[in-house]
Amino acid sequence: MDTLGCVADAQIDDACLLVAFASMDGDMVDQHFGSAQAFYLYAISSDAANLLASQSFGVEKKDGNEDKLKPKLAWLAGADIVYCGSIGGSATRQLLALGVHPLKVKGGPDVKELIEELQLQLNGDKEAWLEKLLQRKSRASDEDRFAAMDDEGWDG
Known part of the structure; x- marks a missing residue:
């Protein structure tokens, strides 16, 4: 697994999506976007998923302070999708402006299950x-x- 300055530095095939997951340990999506302590980045195609990198961030409070978003947004630039447990309106707008599609998922879903669901869509409807x-x-x-x-x- 590499260390990337930002997601846009990842060298991948055009057929892959760059997908980040807000997760404490990389196993489940269990983090609010703004206070996420880490993101795990995968290159996902219809038949493969490879963990490319992870990026840790300090412990943040859910206090509405927008400054904590800047390093996360800077690192995620170049991603196609980011999964998180919850996300505020400002972060959503800023991600969309970067071309990153945020997806809010409930109940701490397993990263592997989310990857499989995405691959099912890539292979079908x-x-x-x-x-x-x-x-x-x-x-x-x-x-x-x-x-x-x-x-x-x-x-x-």
Whole structure:
């Protein structure tokens, strides 16, 4: 497992989603976003899931202090999805502005079960939010590819 400056530093296949889980130990989603002590980052495709990195943060109070969000948001930049036990409106808006889709899950679900549920959707009928995310990711990938061709002087 690597140490990443931020999620965007992860080198992954375009077919993978970068998914972070707010978790104390990496086994279950048991943390509020703003006071999360750690995030575990996976590269998830329709048939594989690989733990890429984890990032620890200090113990934070659930006090509405927005400054504690900054290091978490900075590290999560580049993620596709973040699962958390709960999340406030401001953090939700800031994640969405970064292109990260926050998902609130109740009852401390097991990370492996959430990965399996996501893979089932990737292999079959996708919920609307996931379909939109995949379309956005595909468009961004196409734009990157065309920009690279343009930089190389590709002229068809």
